[in-house]
Amino acid sequence: MRKGFVFKYDLCVACNACVAACYLENDGHTPWRTVLSDNVSAYPGLPVHNLSLACNHCENPVCLESCPANAYYIDSEINAVLLDETKCLGCNYCYWNCPYDAPQYNKNKGTIEKCHLCMSRMKDYLLPACVTACPTGALAYDNLEVNGKETYNIPSNDLRPALSVKNPRKLIDKPFIVPVETEYSEGKDISAGKGKDFLHEWPLAVFSFTSALLFALTFAAWNGELALPAWFYTAAVLLNAFISLLHLGKPLRFFRALSGISSSPLSREIFAYAAFSGFSVPAMIFNMEVLWVLAFLSGLLLLVAIDSVYTYSDKRYSIRFHNAQVFLTGLLFASYLVPEPLPFIFILLIKLAYIFIFKFFRPGKQEFRVLSLIYTAVVIYAAVSMYMPIAELKFTLLFAALIMVEFTMRLIFYFDFSPRSMRFEFSKKTIAKNEK
Numbered sequence: 001m002r003k004g005f006v007f008k009y010d011l012c013v014a015c016n017a018c019v020a021a022c023y024l025e026n027d028g029h030t031p032w033r034t035v036l037s038d039n040v041s042a043y044p045g046l047p048v049h050n051l052s053l054a055c056n057h058c059e060n061p062v063c064l065e066s067c068p069a070n071a072y073y074i075d076s077e078i079n080a081v082l083l084d085e086t087k088c089l090g091c092n093y094c095y096w097n098c099p100y101d102a103p104q105y106n107k108n109k110g111t112i113e114k115c116h117l118c119m120s121r122m123k124d125y126l127l128p129a130c131v132t133a134c135p136t137g138a139l140a141y142d143n144l145e146v147n148g149k150e151t152y153n154i155p156s157n158d159l160r161p162a163l164s165v166k167n168p169r170k171l172i173d174k175p176f177i178v179p180v181e182t183e184y185s186e187g188k189d190i191s192a193g194k195g196k197d198f199l200h201e202w203p204l205a206v207f208s209f210t211s212a213l214l215f216a217l218t219f220a221a222w223n224g225e226l227a228l229p230a231w232f233y234t235a236a237v238l239l240n241a242f243i244s245l246l247h248l249g250k251p252l253r254f255f256r257a258l259s260g261i262s263s264s265p266l267s268r269e270i271f272a273y274a275a276f277s278g279f280s281v282p283a284m285i286f287n288m289e290v291l292w293v294l295a296f297l298s299g300l301l302l303l304v305a306i307d308s309v310y311t312y313s314d315k316r317y318s319i320r321f322h323n324a325q326v327f328l329t330g331l332l333f334a335s336y337l338v339p340e341p342l343p344f345i346f347i348l349l350i351k352l353a354y355i356f357i358f359k360f361f362r363p364g365k366q367e368f369r370v371l372s373l374i375y376t377a378v379v380i381y382a383a384v385s386m387y388m389p390i391a392e393l394k395f396t397l398l399f400a401a402l403i404m405v406e407f408t409m410r411l412i413f414y415f416d417f418s419p420r421s422m423r424f425e426f427s428k429k430t431i432a433k434n435e436k
Contacts, residue, residue, distance in 0.1 A: 001143045002059075002143070002144050002162065003079070003141060003142060003144060003162065004056065004057065004141070004142075004162025004163055004164065005056065005139065005140070005141055005162065005163045005164070006139075006141070006142045007139055007164070007165045008138050008140075008165075008166050009049055009050070009051075009138075009165065010138075011136040011138035012035075012051075012136065012138035012139075013138075014037060015135065016035050017134060017135055018033055018035070018052050018131075018133055018134050019031060019035055019052075019130075020133065021129040021130050021132070021133030022115070022129060022130045024129075025118060025121075025129035030105070030106045031104070032055065032102070032104060032113065032115040033053065033054035033130055034052075034054070034423065035052050035053075036050065036051045036052075036053060036422075037051075051165070052130070052134075052138065053100060053422060053423070054102060054115040055081065055100065055102035055115035055117070056102070056162050057079060057080050057081045057115075057161075057162045058159040058160055058161045058162065059160035059161075060158065061081045061159065062094075062097045062098060062099075062159055063081065063083075063097065063098050063102065063103055063114075065264070066093055066094060066096075066260070066265065067260050068256070068258070068261075068264045069087050069089045069253065069256040069257060069259050070087065070256070070259040070260050071084050071085070071087035071089075071256075072084075075119065078117055078119060079162070080119060080122070082119065083103070083112060085109070085111045085113070087253070087256060087259075088111040088112050089111075089248050089249065089253050089256060089257060090105065090109075090110045091247065091248055091249070092105055093264070093266045093309075093313075094112060096313040099159070099421065099422050100161065100422045101421055101423050102114050105249065109249070110249030111249055111250060127141050128141055144162060201414075203243050203244060204244075205407075205410055205411055205414065207240055207247075208306050209326070209329070209406070209407050209410045210240045211240065211303070211306060211326065211330075212303060212306075212327075212329040212333060213333055213403065214237060214276075215299040215300075215302065215303060215330040215333075215334065216330055216333030216336075217233065218280045218284075218292075218295050218296070219296060219299070219334040219338075220334065220337035221233075221283075221284060222292040222295070222296065223338055225337050225338055225339070226337060228284065230281070230284040230285045233280070233284045237280070237281055241277070244273075258270060258271055265305070265308045265312045266309055268305050268308070269302070269305040269306055269309050271305075272298065272301045272302040272304075272305040275302075276295065276298040276299050276302045278298075279291055279294040279295040279298050280299065283295045303326050303327040303331075306326040306327075307326050310417055314417055314418055314419055314420075321354055322354060322413060322416060323351045323354040323355045323413075324406070324409040324410045324412065325413075328350065328351055329406055331343075331347050332344065332347045332348065333402070333403075333406075335347055336386075336399065341383070344383060344386060345383055345386075348379055348380075348382075348383055351379070352379070355372050355375065355376065355409075368412060371408055371412065375405045375406075378401050379405070381398070382398055382401075382402050
């Protein structure tokens with residue numbers, strides 16, 4: 001029978017002994033285990049549900065599947081999902097995709113770390129340190145009998161996590177147990193979810209947006225609407241690739257990024273960019289029709305691949321539509337650089353529809369609404385200008401304004417991007433909902 005962590009809500013007092021044991025057993029690493037609570041403030045009349053959470057060593061681990069460097073593997077002896085840090089790029093893509101937030105980025109090492117199920121202890125027939133340290137027996141490592149009730153409040157059961165959660169407390173007369181911040185928890189603010197940290201990942205925003213712009217420039221050059229020096233275009237392609245490496249904790253390991261091409265959307269994005277660069281640069285130099293066609297097709301593939309990286313992580317939508325999707329942005333830029341206005345108008349209407357349906361009329365920050373109005377005004381003016389003869393300088397300035405507002409919307413995209421997070425899901429749920 002399959003074994004895994006067995007957690008009992010009724011017995012957990014949020015003493016953080018499991019967290020401390022994990023921390024000490026592994027020489028003061030980035031904390032791998034966390035104790036969560038959905039009633040930290042101890043509101044009167046409401047029970048407290050605590051949850052001790054680390055890597056669940058899933059049977060279908062999404063971290064392994066999504067890793068572009070093939071740094072993850074499964075140890076069949078103890079059925080643990082393990083990480084080879086010598087292969088890790090430090091791209092954080094496994095962290096985006098794991099709903100249990102098991103992979104943790106170590107800034108000092110530039111790589112991911114995660115629970116390895118106390119591998120040396122397990123192979124010596126000892127229990128994991130977190131289990132042995134639990135004073136109440138709330139956390140155990142035992143045979144799993146997973147059913148719908150025992151996976152209470154645990155998302156993404158399609159990954160088949162090795163975790164069984166039993167007997168959630170429901171009576172309102174139970175004592176209140178309030179978790180206290182410890183030196184091991186680092187005081188992390190989880191209330192905003194994963195996606196709210198992505199503005200710090202500026203290389204991602206620049207790379208994805210510039211890729212859309214490079215596609216448009218290639219298309220315009222192919223159609224003879226833009227005379228672009230080959231050296232300038234080549235430099236832009238190389239600079240964009242360099243910027244993407246700044247996102248990696250271990251940029252010198254970039255050559256491993258294609259190792260996971262069979263399953264990782266990130267590997268496929270990198271392959272698509274390499275193919276687009278490999279066709280578009282020679283096309284600019286030699287001006288051969290076959291190279292232009294291949295550059296255009298690989299460019300479309302690149303735009304789709306970039307969007308799929310985010311769609312794969314944000315499981316709220318099976319097909320995600322957003323105003324700042326790279327595919328739409330690339331087509332908008334390309335259609336603006338050709339004289340026929342109708343394609344530009346068509347794509348523009350789609351983007352405006354997404355803004356007004358999903359952003360402008362949705363509750364949110366006022367500054368986002370103001371930016372949406374500015375964006376709307378600029379793109380409508382750009383559309384109108386296509387029906388009027390304008391000087392080349394004014395056309396260039398208007399295109400620059402279009403680039404600026406589109407890049408602003410790309411930054412806003414990261415506020416909407418929300419990979420599944422168990423810490424966030426658990427913290428935002430109310431006790432009233434759990435008691436239904």
